[in-house]
Amino acid sequence: MGDNGVCIFMMDLSSHLILELRRRALRRGVWFRVLDRAERAILDLAPKCVDRPRSPRLIDAIAKIIVKLKVALASPIVKLRSQIGWPLAQKISQIAQKWGNKRARECAEDKCYIQYLTIIKINDISIFR
Numbered sequence: 154m155g156d157n158g159v160c161i162f163m164m165d166l167s168s169h170l171i172l173e174l175r176r177r178a179l180r181r182g183v184w185f186r187v188l189d190r191a192e193r194a195i196l197d198l199a200p201k202c203v204d205r206p207r208s209p210r211l212i213d214a215i216a217k218i219i220v221k222l223k224v225a226l227a228s229p230i231v232k233l234r235s236q237i238g239w240p241l242a243q244k245i246s247q248i249a250q251k252w253g254n255k256r257a258r259e260c261a262e263d264k265c266y267i268q269y270l271t272i273i274k275i276n277d278i279s280i281f282r
Contacts, residue, residue, distance in 0.1 A: 166215055168200030178222050187225040192218045238271030
């Protein structure tokens, strides 16, 4: 996925995004569990004070908190796709390419295929427990 710094600069830090993320975090019970008092205060006050923050320090602080919330809000299957399905799809793709399959490279980036491999692997693991 790359360095978080790269993703942060591409992130829209509008007050609408912050308020929407706050609403989702409160509904899912993540707001108080994941964030400390200072982080909650920053996300509470920033949309009330400015529509779009311009201060590099404030942008950095908000972006780090948003990344923290987004990780906490991600569904378990999304996390497992990146941990299990994506590496497995890469391996299978490399083997198929060595066998001469030119289109196998596309499978390594296909989200549906990656999710399929993730679910198959999870079911395979849970059978033997």
